[in-house]
Structure formats: structure tokens, C-alpha cells
Amino acid sequence: MTGYNSQNDVASSNGNQAGATGHKSTEYIAQENHTYPYEMIQEIADFLVKGSGIRPKIGIICGSGLGSLADLIQNPKVFEYSKIPNFPVSTVEGHAGKLVVGCLEGVNVMAMQGRFHYYEGYPLAKCSMPVRVMKLCGVEYLFATNAAGGINPKYAVGDIMLMHDHVNMLGFAGNSPLQGPNDPRFGPRFPALVNSYNKDLINKAIDISKAMGIESSVHVGVYSCLGGPTYETIAELRALRMMGVDAVGMSTVHEVITARHCDMKVFAFSLITNKCATEYSEKKDEEANHDEVMAVAKNKQKACCEMVSRLVAEIQKSL
Ligand SMILES: O=P(O)(O)O[C@@H]1C[C@H](O)[C@@H](CO)O1
Numbered sequence: 103m104t105g106y107n108s109q110n111d112v113a114s115s116n117g118n119q120a121g122a123t124g125h126k127s128t129e130y131i132a133q134e135n136h137t138y139p140y141e142m143i144q145e146i147a148d149f150l151v152k153g154s155g156i157r158p159k160i161g162i163i164c165g166s167g168l169g170s171l172a173d174l175i176q177n178p179k180v181f182e183y184s185k186i187p188n189f190p191v192s193t194v195e196g197h198a199g200k201l202v203v204g205c206l207e208g209v210n211v212m213a214m215q216g217r218f219h220y221y222e223g224y225p226l227a228k229c230s231m232p233v234r235v236m237k238l239c240g241v242e243y244l245f246a247t248n249a250a251g252g253i254n255p256k257y258a259v260g261d262i263m264l265m266h267d268h269v270n271m272l273g274f275a276g277n278s279p280l281q282g283p284n285d286p287r288f289g290p291r292f293p294a295l296v297n298s299y300n301k302d303l304i305n306k307a308i309d310i311s312k313a314m315g316i317e318s319s320v321h322v323g324v325y326s327c328l329g330g331p332t333y334e335t336i337a338e339l340r341a342l343r344m345m346g347v348d349a350v351g352m353s354t355v356h357e358v359i360t361a362r363h364c365d366m367k368v369f370a371f372s373l374i375t376n377k378c379a380t381e382y383s384e385k386k387d388e389e390a391n392h393d394e395v396m397a398v399a400k401n402k403q404k405a406c407c408e409m410v411s412r413l414v415a416e417i418q419k420s421l
Pocket residue numbers: 164165166194217219247248249250330351352353354391392395
């Protein structure tokens with residue numbers, strides 16, 4: 103271990119502060135931005151590969167209430183986040199805080215039962231750090247799932263939206279998981295994000311939805327991530343709709359950015375857990391709440407699990 107702890111007080115690591123030239127070292131700037139050096143990510147990846155004896159090809163991030171996706175995994179080796187060196191811990195209900203490594207449909211996979219959100223107090227680089235860990239474990243495909251509010255009036259609660267693009271509201275505000283010094287071993291300084299969501303995987307998922315008989319409740323749309331933890335105001339929802347956003351949440355975008363930066367193929371979907379009101383109303387039952395989000399996710403976990411395992415089986419055919 104390098105001994106570096108991203109939660110350390112930056113000022114206490116005086117060895118890395120501005121030198122005689124007045125310039126801050128790259129390592130110091132990395133610490134200041136709470137980014138993880140490549141070597142530290144490598145150490146976490148080595149710990150997981152050694153501990154599981156597996157090099158996963160697909161990484162899965164389970165959204166709120168969708169942790170049962172990881173229960174599909176055969177011969178699972180389970181790592182509690184608190185036992186993984188330098189890993190953050192999950193603090194949100196519906197995010198168990200476990201990493202499950204094993205086999206799904208004949209493919210080695212790694213699933214996060216619990217992700218890290220910006221509103222938990224973690225900087226974006228820390229929220230999406232596990233994606234880099236996945237990469238160094240050998241992961242080539244990222245499957246990211248989330249619970250989201252449906253803004254598109256055609257979406258119903260319980261529908262699935264396959265993400266084909268996103269609007270990065272945190273990025274509009276100047277925040278990025280790639281902020282700070284760039285390590286080219288992960289990817290380029292200025293990555294392009296057009297075609298971030300793999301078209302082939304989206305098409306396969308559409309075919310799967312037809313085979314499952316659920317195509318009328320599966321859509322292809324645009325997701326936007328806000329910082330949370332508040333749900334949106336009516337004015338914000340109207341603005342998002344005008345921007346072409348179909349579903350809104352508090353995650354995924356920074357994970358996708360990190361995955362594309364290191365050239366992973368990305369598939370992502372939102373489970374629509376609530377309809378976002380765009381008209382003013384005093385009715386309490388029209389307000390979004392996390393209990394409803396969790397209940398809908400629990401109800402729909404079977405379909406979500408089937409979608410994921412069938413898509414993994416499709417990937418297996420092409421390996
Ligand atoms: O982790 P995801 O994006 O699935 O969770 C969503 C966003 C918040 O964490 C929570 C709000 O209910 O659900």
C-alpha cells in the first residue's frame with residue numbers, strides 16, 4: 103500500500119505541497135482532488151482478483167433496490183466494502199455495500215451491490231473509482247442500472263428506459279470525475295462522449311424485451327444526473343424536459359464517463375420508479391420519496407434481473 107488515504111487532510115501531507123519552485127506536485131494535486139493514483143487502484147484490483155481467483159469481463163452496478171441483480175451470480179465470492187482496502191462505504195438504504203464476484207451465464211462478472219453518490223459527500227472521482235478498479239481487474243463491459251424519475255409523459259412507473267445518451271448537469275456546473283491530473287494509463291485528457299452507450303447492446307436489449315414480452319414498457323431515452331439528495335422542483339423538471347431529458351436520477355453519469363475514459367463498452371438502464379410531476383399540486387402522493395423508489399424496484403427486480411442475465415448470455419455468445 104502506498105499509505106495514501108483519499109480522506110486524509112490534504113494539509114497534513116506536507117511532503118507533497120508546493121516545492122521551492124512554488125509549483126504543486128501532480129501527486130499533491132491528485133490528493134487535493136480526492137483522486138486515486140493508478141497504483142492504489144491497482145492494489146485494490148489485485149486484492150479482489152487474488153481474493154476471488156477470478157478476472158471478471160463484465161462489471162455490474164446495481165441501482166437503488168436492484169441489489170438482487172448480484173444474487174444471480176453463481177459461486178459468489180462476496181467482499182464487504184468495509185473490508186476492501188481504501189474502498190468507500192455505502193450509506194444509503196437499498197445499497198448493501200458488497201462487491202460480488204462470480205459467474206453469470208458462463209461469464210465472469212463483478213457486481214456492486216451499492217454505489218456511491220455525490221450527495222453522500224463523496225467527490226465524483228471517488229463515486230466512480232470502482233469503475234477503474236473493475237477495469238484493472240479485467241472488466242471490458244460496464245452494466246450500470248439506476249432508479250429514476252420518469253419525466254417523459256409516456257413513461258409509466260415500472261417501465262425500463264435503456265439509456266442512449268445523458269445530460270450531465272453536474273458537468274454543466276463544472277464538476278467531473280476526471281477533474282484533476284490525467285493519468286494516460288486510464289485514458290486521454292479530453293475524451294469524446296458521443297456514442298458512449300453501446301448501440302449493439304441497446305439493440306440486443308430491445309430484442310430481449312421483445313422475447314420477454316415487455317417491449318411496450320421498454321423505452322430508449324436520455325437520462326440526466328443531478329446532485330441530489332433533494333428530488334427536483336417542478337420548474338427544474340420542466341427545464342429538464344425542455345432539454346430532452348426523459349428520466350432523472352442522482353447517479354450513473356459519472357460512472358459512464360469514467361468507463362468511457364478507459365474504453366469500456368457501456369450498457370445502462372433506468373427503472374422508472376416514479377412519475378415526475380410537471381404541474382403544481384398540493385397532493386402529497388405525487389411527491390417522490392425513497393420508500394416508493396425502493397418498493398417499485400423490489401416489484402420489478404425480476405424483469406430487471408432477466409434483462410441483465412439475458413444480455414450477459416448474448417455477450418457470452420460473442421466472446
Ligand atoms: O443509485 P440510484 O441512482 O439507483 O438511486 C436513486 C438516486 C438516489 O440514490 C435514490 C433516490 O430515491 O434513488
